[in-house]
Structures are given as structure tokens and as C-alpha cells.
Amino acid sequence: MEHKLVDHLFRHHSGKMVSVLIRIFGLQHLDIIEDAVQDTFIKASLSWRKQQPEYPEAWLTKAAKNRVLDIFRTLKTQKKHYSTITTGTDAIAINELFLDTEIEDAQLRMIFTACHLQLDPRDRISFALKTVSGFSTKEIASALLAKEDTVKKRLMRARKAIKKSDIQFNIPKGKALPERLESVMEVLYLIFNEGFHSNNKEQLIREDLCGEAMRLCQLLLKRKDTRSPETYALFALMCFHSARLETKVGVNNEILGLKQQDRSLWHFPLIELGNNTMHKAVETESFSCYHYEAAIAAEHLRAKTFEDTNWNKILKWYEALDQLQPMSSHQLTMAVICLQKEDYDGAKDHLKKINPEDFEQRKYLYYATKADYYFNIKMLEKALTNIDIAIENVTNNLERDYLLKKKTKWLNNTSN
């Protein structure tokens, strides 16, 4: 018998099931629904050992639906207030909700709910990963480099906020839409970044995060009211970055900078998809941050070799980006670019504008750049002091190896 299942079938199906079941039974039953979905997967993992169903997805859907109905039946006999749930003619309407288009609609409602402005911005990502993408508390903790307890608290806070504000399970209309859409895009952007730039030691979880963000962004693009030049730009940005995802790590699991990446391995179909999406994104007068970031990513991809990179153009995009949204990380990048162009005064100016504490967990990036700056202006001692601070603060093993290698090279260079 052929036993191979679709990759991530359970994970993706979990998000679908939760969303559709909430659509049917209401957001107030989130806990019951999550339990029922969990039960369904346990049941599947046991009973499929003997025989795998011909249509695993349909099997899961049916089982989850029945499980929820079971639970409601039990609750109904225990307490009176679940009497609103009936199983007769409503069952027909329920079946309609399991059509593919309806499932997508339900998932979008779920994302918009998770990104409601009444939820604390930090709670939104955790809650979205849990309900929309079927991550466990442990997986979210590992993905976001947070403690499991912290994630649990965030999820609880999100649930409370939903109850307290009586949040509706829908995609807002009219004036409320652009504001909420912005929050949705921000969460997707953060999920993607967590995957792409992550300090995470596990490659697998990073690919999963990027994949989830892209899948959800595509859902936004499918609908007329949720797609905008900004969503197109966000998706293009994700495509451009993802095209390089696999080449970021070398054969020995070490991290590779743009300079060392094998450009022939960049994933061309994704670049093409990004380009096509970008054409739609630029049909507007005003550009968003996503536009500029996508433009920058595209510029990197355009260069046949690292030396061919058009740094002036990239610098220009960064300046525009920083004007729209001033951030220390933009200053840092501009400093790096100046170093590339051997414009050391320029680099110094940008570095001066940075408060390293803005980077929190990633402040090693600042010190590593500062180290590069001093090395380039031949102040080795200061370069070494800074690279040591960077090594001390780095959280990712791959990045640490990269920095250590660089330090050794510097030391060897001078002793020769």
C-alpha cells in the first residue's frame, strides 16, 4: 500500500478545520473546537496505522465535524444553554461550508480575527500560528524564540480579549477593513521574517514559517477586497526572499552571506512569480514599506555576481524606506552597504545614528558591522573588541560559527 501523505497535511488541515468549525459553531466555542480537532488527529494517527483512507482530507473533515457534534450533544444533555445547536437540516448547510472556497473564506476570517486590533500586537502572531496554522505551543515557542509559558500566556490573553470585546468572526467591511488588513499584513510579514531572518537553529521550522506566511498571503490575494498594491508587494517580497532560502545554509549547515551563496541555486520560478506580482504591486501612486523592501530584494537577485550588485540603487531604496519608516535596522543596513562601496565615512555616519539596544536579541548584528568597519579602516584592535561583543551576544549557532571564522581570519591575516 502507498503510505505517503501530503507534507504538512495535518498541520494545514488543523487550521482549516478550526476555522470552518468556528464558522459553524461560533467563536465562543473555540476551546471545544480545538480539542475536537486535536482528538481527530489522534484518532487518525491510530486508526490509519491499519488502513489509510482513500481520501485522507475528507476523512479528517468528517471526523472532526462529527467529533464536535458529539461534544455538543454531550454538553447539551449536561447543560441547557447549548440548545442552539441542532443537527437536522442545519447539517445540510454545514456541508456547504466544507467546500474549498468556503474553507478559504473561513481561514481568512480566522486570520482577520487573530489580527483584531483589540488583541495585543504581540499576542496576534502566537494566536494566528496556533489557530490558523496549527502550531503547538511548543512549536510557537521554538519558532518565536520565546518561553513556552510566555506563549501560553499570550494565547490566553488573546482568548480573553476575543471574549471581552465580543469580536466577530468575519472580515471587516468599509472603513474598518484597511486598518485590519494592515495588521494582517504586518503579522504575515513578521511570521515570514521570523522564518527567513530567524535566529532559529532549526532549518525546518524556518521553512515552515515562510511557507505559512506565503500561503496565507496568497489567500489575501485571491479576494478582491483584501488585495491591494500593498499585499501584492508583500507577496513579491516573500517570493524574492524565499528564492534564496535554500542557499542561505551551506553543506556543513553554516550560514552563507549573499557573497558566498551559489546564485545558480536561487529558485527561478519564485523569482519569476515575484516579478509578476511586483508588476501588479506598482500600479499605485504611493509605495509602502513592502514595495521598497521588495525592490531591494529584487535588486539583489538581479545581480549576476555579488560584485555586480548595484549598491547605489539599493542605497537609494533604503533611504526611501527609512524616510517612510525610520528604523535602526535600516541605518545598519545602509552602513553595511557603505562598507561594500568602501565609503567608510558614510558607514560611520549611519553607525552613529544607531542605538544598539533597538536590536534587542539581534544587537550582535550591530557589533559585527562595527567590527567590519574598524577592520576596514585598519583599526584591528577595535575591530576585535567589537567582534567579541558580537560573538558574546549571538543566539544562533550558525551565525556564531560565521563570526568566529571571520575573527580567526583577521587574526591570521595580521600575524602573516
Place this chain on the structure above:
Amino acid sequence: MIFVGKEYTDLGLSPEEMQGRMEKWFAWGSKMENAGILRGGEALTPQIRRVVGKNRTVTDLTSAEVKEIVGGFYLVEAEDFDTVQEIAQDFPDYDLGNTVEIREIMVFDR
């Protein structure tokens, strides 16, 4: 082979992790099937009804309330214990602290 230990229900596994484990079970099952040694097997639900003692005291338990639970079994045909021990190497849940017990079915002479 009898499988004893923690239930998936009580471990808070994510859907992804469950799928991963299930695929290992698939692989193991297929391997035994292809070798032509598999004679049967069942997975057991985590509900327990226990009847104890001369008063026939009845208790309903779930897997969360007992330390270890028999989760299921596979029936295989093999030469001896050593052969089955070899087969049991592929049991997917050792990392959860779970156990495989190998028992022989008693064959009575007619």
C-alpha cells in the same frame, strides 16, 4: 509486540508531530507487511473500564489518570524472541519513553 507507555492524547503533540509519528508507524507497518510476517494488530482507545476484586468494583479511567497504558499491539510471525527484538527496533515511540513488550503466543498441543 505490546506497546506500553504514554498516550499521544496526553503529550500535547502538534498536528505536525502527530503526522510525523504516524508516518513512522506506516513505514514500520509496511516493512513488516512486505516481509510477510504481519499477522494482525490493533490500536486501542485511551478509555479504560476497570473491574477489580471480588466486589467487582468498577472504575472508569482515562489514559491521563494512569501512568502507563497499553496502546495497542502487533501480531507477527517469527522464529524466536531475538528475531522480534530486531523487528521492534523500528518502534516509533521509544523517544517518548514508551516500551515494547514481546510476548509469545502459547501453542497448545492437540
